[in-house]
Amino acid sequence: MHELIADRASAIDASGIRRIFALAGTLDNPINLSIGQPDFPVPAEVRAAASDAIEQGHNGYAPTQGHPVLVERICAWLKADLGWSAPPVGTADHDGALTMVTSGTSGALLLAYMALLNPGDECILSDPYFVSYPHLATMCGAKAVLADTYPDFKLTAARVEPLITDKTKFVLLNTPSNPAGVTLTQQECNELRELCVSRGVLLISDEIYDEFVFSDGLTESCAQDPSIKRLATPARIAGASDDVLLIRGFGKTYGCTGWRLGYASGPRAVIDEMSKLQQYTFVCAPAPLQIGAAACFDADMRSTVADYETRRNMVIDKLGSVTNIATPSGAFYAFIEVPERLGMSGTQFAEKLVESNVLVIPGSAFSARDTHFRISFATDPKKLAAGLDIIADAMK
Ligand code: PMP
Numbered sequence: 282m283h284e285l286i287a288d289r290a291s292a293i294d295a296s297g298i299r300r301i302f303a304l305a306g307t308l309d310n311p312i313n314l315s316i317g318q319p320d321f322p323v324p325a326e327v328r329a330a331a332s333d334a335i336e337q338g339h340n341g342y343a344p345t346q347g348h349p350v351l352v353e354r355i356c357a358w359l360k361a362d363l364g365w366s367a368p369p370v371g372t373a374d375h376d377g378a379l380t381m382v383t384s385g386t387s388g389a390l391l392l393a394y395m396a397l398l399n400p401g402d403e404c405i406l407s408d409p410y411f412v413s414y415p416h417l418a419t420m421c422g423a424k425a426v427l428a429d430t431y432p433d434f435k436l437t438a439a440r441v442e443p444l445i446t447d448k449t450k451f452v453l454l455n456t457p458s459n460p461a462g463v464t465l466t467q468q469e470c471n472e473l474r475e476l477c478v479s480r481g482v483l484l485i486s487d488e489i490y491d492e493f494v495f496s497d498g499l500t501e502s503c504a505q506d507p508s509i510k511r512l513a514t515p516a517r518i519a520g521a522s523d524d525v526l527l528i529r530g531f532g533k534t535y536g537c538t539g540w541r542l543g544y545a546s547g548p549r550a551v552i553d554e555m556s557k558l559q560q561y562t563f564v565c566a567p568a569p570l571q572i573g574a575a576a577c578f579d580a581d582m583r584s585t586v587a588d589y590e591t592r593r594n595m596v597i598d599k600l601g602s603v604t605n606i607a608t609p610s611g612a613f614y615a616f617i618e619v620p621e622r623l624g625m626s627g628t629q630f631a632e633k634l635v636e637s638n639v640l641v642i643p644g645s646a647f648s649a650r651d652t653h654f655r656i657s658f659a660t661d662p663k664k665l666a667a668g669l670d671i672i673a674d675a676m677k
Contacts, residue, residue, distance in 0.1 A: 289420045301631065305640050312668040314656040315640040317459065317614065319536040324580040327535055331573025343568040345560045346370035347382025347544070351571040354578045355544050356380050362511060364504035365522040367546045370556045378522035379552040382571060384563040386489045386530035386543035389555070390417060392562070393451075393485060393526060393545065396554040398423035403448040407436040409616060409647040411459045411487070424448075427649060433607050434461040434616060438472040445476075451483040451526075456514060457490040457498060460647045460655040461616035462593070462609020464498045467513035474515040478524050483551065485526045486515050489543070490612040492534040492582060495590040498610030512611070526551055533612075535577045540570040589613055592658040592665055599669040603676045613659040616644065619652060620676055626651040630675070637671045 283291075301315055322328075339348075346352060352369040359365040359380065367378035383389035390413065398404065400422030406414045408427035415425035426449070428440045436454050445452075454473060457464045465473070477484040491512050499510035501517055511517075516527045526547035532538035543566075545555060559565070596615050597608060605618040619630040627644035631654050634641055644653035656672070658665055 289422065292419050293416050301640060301642055301646075304635050308635070308638055308640070310638075312639045312660075312664050312671070314658070314660060314665070314668050315642050316659060317657050318538050318659060319533060319613070320659045320661065321536050321585050323535055323537045324577070324582075327537070327573050327576045327580055330576040331540075331570050334569035334572035339569045339572055341568060343382075343565040343571055344371075345381070345565050346556055347380075347566065348568055348571040348575075351542075351575045352380060352382050352544075354575045355382070355546075358578055359527075359546055361505040362503055363514075363516050363521075363527075364519070365516070365546065367522050370552060377549065378547055379549050379556075380544060380546040381552055381556050381559070382566045383528075383543045383545055383555075383559065384566045385532060385541040386487065386528055387413060388541070388559070388563050388566070389528040389530075389543050389545040390414075390487065391420075392555040392558050393528070393551070394418065394421050394423075395558050396551055397450045397483065401448065402450045403446060404450055405441055405444050405452045405482075407434070407453075407455065407458070408649055409434065409458075409460050409644065409653070411455055412646060414453060423450075431650070431652075432605060432618075434458060434463040435465055435469060436473065437465070437469055438476040441473065442476055445480050445482060449480070449482045451485050452477055453485045453487060454515065455487040455489075456512065457494060457609065457611025459490070459612055460614050460642070460644075461607055462490075462612040462614045463607050464494065464610040465513055467501050467517065470513050470515040471518055474518055474521065474525060483526055483548070484515055484524065485528065487528045488512070488514060488516070489528070489530040489533055491529055493586055493589065493613065494611035495586070495593060495609075497608070522546070523548055531574045531577055534582060535574070535580065537570075537574070540567065540574065542566055542570060542574050589658065592662055595662070595665060596656065596658055596669060599666075599673055600676075603673050614655050614657050616647075616653050616655050617672075619654065623676065627654045630654055633675060634672065637675065639668050639671050641672075
């Protein structure tokens, strides 16, 4: 059967993360710091809105650009947060940016890559990167060009500039980032956008963790209400809706990763193509869950995010003095260096931790290097504290 398999599939190696998940299965009640999924329930009003939608029979297809109940809330929020006028795909008498609902943030990413990359084209990603990013390029027969961002993990204009060629189609920024939780300053975002505009490449901003930002990462003003502090993003610059493709999601912020809901907004030429491709692939995102997710805009997650900030502080307090960590200002990850004096790779250190019943992901799953490991603090604080003690001991 192997000879039937296409290169785009066989070229992808999923072994890094699979190995850790396989190990997880062999342990009895491990301290699992490997999971990138929130550990709180979906807000009650969101669950109720979704189950009401199912009971009331909203179980058919939704329009490919999104159920009106959800996509209109998204557009209103983009206006309030960023000052963007980006109505749903298909809106008559509108020439500018557009918005569509997607099947998860992953769905938006796949459609964007498919809409933009011909075989042989290039896209520029940060190293370390979110695991899917390079593989999506492989699936399109394109090349992922990695910008080394160690040790602060910032995808800055200075790091991207030397990598742009006449084959580059886009630069993909992820803020706050997976695996490091790092955010850029607004100035750094502005410089990256200016570089992309001046070189004629698209800037994609994956902001799946945009609501999961800690006090030190909330630096910019919300467009509609300057008293509300928000994440710095290239999407916040005037006119950005014409040259930045914004991708956001619901799964991480509202604890509903299994609902597969996200959205994309930005330049009409790109969103129109993504919408066309969605029509023949995902068709639409799950209709009743879209109605449920509209209630997310009424949910207040501030205490949850504050709780995660406390956990972030636990990580820095415990490990900041024994190794190097770029402080995460958002998301729920820290990307931690294995101290050089141990003479171990990220994979060797992760395997050593397994002996103490602790699961982390080696940096090689996210990077060309194997010098770090990722922990997720989306776990019970008591377990997190126990895990951090074991990690600190293993570093001594
Ligand atoms: N982008 C980043 C940076 C992520 O961390 C993830 C999920 N881990 C995704 C996209 C995909 O999210 P979704 O579940 O919405 O497809």
